[in-house]
Amino acid sequence: MLGADFSRLGAEALDVMQAGCDLLHLDVMDGHFVPNLTMGPDLVAGLRRACPDVCLDAHLMVQHPQEFIEPFVHAGADHLTIHVEAEHPQADPRATAELIRKAGLTAGLAINPGTDLEKILPYVADFELLLVMSVQPGFAGQSFRPEVLAKTEALSAAAPSGVRIQMDGGVAPVNAEACRKAGCDVLVAASAIFKAEDRRSAIESIRGPVSQADS
Template structure:
């Protein structure tokens, strides 16, 4: 069976008890933490920076952390997160003056590189970097706002990217972010997705163990 990974986005967590809330979701069975960075410039929202993540690391959050940077310019922020010690850093091509140079900043410091693609962004940016990256993050909503619905046409985009990865005989992970729910995860999983980012579907529930168990039960039925 394919090894699906669950990555709760802590943007939906209880910020009054952020460290505690994250530990609860980890104990419930999630595989990694998705950390959204927004600057109220590239996207119309303002969220967390490196200082909060540094505090969470000190608090004892030690599972893989996937930092998704929605900010422009991006290179300096990347360097700050690298110092903290994260596992994945994803950035949007539009936020970089030179995509190749930004990728190298991440790689040379031992982090894995993710390229984040907005719903209406062309996939042409992947043509020359497939051998340089570790993950492709497909946004299934417009970035910046919580609680949006999954855009159905993204299923075709996910299928296409999955075929592109297989064509390149690559170990690139395919991640999806936005509107992922228990009632649509099965059809999303069939496109070849490896990592599912969840927000309110997990953090707005009273029982993390129960909802994560239900999600994993659904995924166990998927054959890829």
């Protein structure tokens, strides 16, 4: 949703869902882990009211994710993805994941493009979803970094069956097939959908044979 028109966010959400998106990806930023600020709990709660039956996938680009769990549970999020680079209880992202699951949500773990793959490998069996950032997180509209495809392929090979692999950042029709071949089954697209003249066509082009494409 980062590429949407924030002055009419509920209408934008409904529009892309009607155009064929499978869920809404919400980029939550705290101004510390990344330099931008966006999408607090009140905004997410508003989207929940506008789209009561849609899966809200909240990506917590925040330094202390455990502090954000309760507010986003109450706001209506269905899934929370945290960063391996963030600060966690006992310096272990699994401790944060346990708090997320105790709150009734599923948990994902993200890795930035510049972070060594070895940092996330110990946790691949402990999350429902693994997210590879294909841009430096913080702002929409950045160009896809193709060097993350090798990392994605290795992560997909290491992950147990049933763990979903998500790509986020600069995803567009021109690179969606490469993402799928690297092992992704969830693609996050912002500008490529929201700035498209024909959003349905853009979504279909991005999805291709991929089972999920979201905004």
